[in-house]
Structures are given as C-alpha cells and as structure tokens.
Amino acid sequence: MKGMNWIVKGSSVVLTLAFLAGCASTPAGPDSDFSGLYSGKSDLTFSTLMPIESAAEGIARGDAARARGELDQAIFEYIRTLELEPNNPESFYKIGAINLQKEELTKAHTAFQSALENDPDHAGALEGMGLVLMQMRQPERARIVLEKAVSLDPKLGKAHNALGILADLRGDFGRAAEHYNDALMLSPLSARLQNNLGYSHYLSGEWDLAERAYLAALNVDPWHQRAWRNLGQLYTRQERYDEALEVLTEVMSEAEALNTMGYICMSGERLEDAEKFFTRAAQASPSYYVTANENLEQVRRLIAKSGS
Structure with missing residues (x-):
C-alpha cells in the first residue's frame, strides 16, 4: 500500500507565513498573503479588532467567533495566530475545519495539509483531510487517512461515519456497521447515523435490522426526510405497499x-x-x-x- 503522498513538503503557505513571522505586530489579514486559506469579508471589516498578544489568545478569540457563527472573523483570528506562530498546526486545523464547513474544499485541503506538515499525527486534521478527499471523490486515499485518524483518536465520530460510507461503497457491510455503531456510541441521538446504519443493513439484505434503524432515526428526528424515504423504499421492496404509501406521503x-x-x-x-x-x-x-x-x-x- 502506498504511503500518504498527499502531504506536500515545503508548502508555499508555510514559507509565506514564516517570512511574515518577523512582522507579527502588523497583522496582514485575510486579504494579504493568505488567499490559499481564506475567502470571505475584506480584512477592513476587522480593522477595529484589538491586536492579540499570543497565539493562544488568537485561537481563543477565533473559537469564540466561530461559536457565534461569525466564521469569517474566526478565520481572521486564526490567521493572526499564524503571524505569531507560523507553524501552529491547531490554527491550520481550525481554518481547515471552517473552510470544510463552508464547502471551500481547496482551501480546506490547503489548511489541513499545512497542519499535517507541522504535526503528521494531528487526528483532527487527518479526519478533516479524509472528509475533503471523500468529497473530492478520492475514496481510497480518504480511507487511508481516516483510518489513521481513528487509530490516533477513536472518538472521531465524523471519521467513523465516513469510514462506514466508504465501506458500504466497496460492499464491506459488516465493517460499515462497525463504524456506524462506533459513531453511534459517541452520538447516540444522531438520526443521520441511524439512517446510514439502516441503509447499510438494507444494502446487505438485512431488512429487519434496516427497519429497526430507520425507525430509530425517526424516533430521534420525526422530520428526517431521508429516513422516511428509505423506509418507504424498504416497505415497497417487501411488498408492504399500504405501509409504504403511508410512510412516503409523510414527505x-x-x-x-x-x-x-x-x-x-x-x-x-x-x-x-x-x-x-x-x-x-x-x-x-x-x-x-x-x-x-x-x-x-x-x-x-x-x-x-x-x-x-
């Protein structure tokens, strides 16, 4: 099996940040040399923010902005931490996570890659990179990265869910169920996970287990449209037509x-x-x-x- 050749040494982003490290007292902001990490509001929007004294302070401010839903400001704060500590993997990871949330896949990939250059065992960055690679339709590379992520931190629920989906795609339904159940141990009230588990059972022909999982999903979230649709599909396949019609007309x-x-x-x-x-x-x-x-x-x- 080939190694994780997606880590590109000597990233231009890291070199640029290293060059700026000597002038951290004058924050450059997202509109300067960080186009590979950011797309959003102009840095003029944040010109009135107080300067930060340390990377820890910048990360704390970024976390607070993200909790408020102010994602552009959060990235701005994380970038300011990189001007103080250019090799801070946590800042790169957090920038990547927000870009992934915003579906800015190229920028997320750049940020996670930079995090992993500075800390190859950063479990969160590995999870994020795996999720990006899945969306980029690179399932085998995603699987390798995600498996390393959960080996370092078994409590990464998104990674387990993604590994379950990848296992379903290759027809390994037993392994898929293991990953979904691992994820459900961490998030037992996730309708999405129950639905994914149900669909995996459906694909493997274990229709009783599929029904049980779909009903569990709807017990958690009665408005989960995908679970209603999947349950209707199951009942139709079972020739339980009256029940199928009743279920499908919910959505x-x-x-x-x-x-x-x-x-x-x-x-x-x-x-x-x-x-x-x-x-x-x-x-x-x-x-x-x-x-x-x-x-x-x-x-x-x-x-x-x-x-x-």
Missing part, C-alpha cells in the same frame, strides 16, 4: 409517492405492480400526469418484451 405528495413506488417495483422487475402504481400516480395528480405516463409507457414496453 411527498400521494402522486409522487405512487410514482416512487412504481419506479422501485420496476427496478425490482415487478412490472405488473409498477404498472399499477404508475397508473394510480397519473390519476392522482394532473401535474404528475406526464411523468407518470412516461414511466407507464416504459414499464408496458418491458412487460411486452418479457412476454415475447
């Missing part, structure tokens, strides 16, 4: 629910049932007439083909 119109059930039946090659649901969908709503009838024509072609 969609009757016509959309019937069309969804028809599509699931068609995918499962239950063509007569699919025809029935598409017909009912077309009758249920004029706005759904075209869509349902297109599906109905398709399923009738499949029925004719299977009978020829």
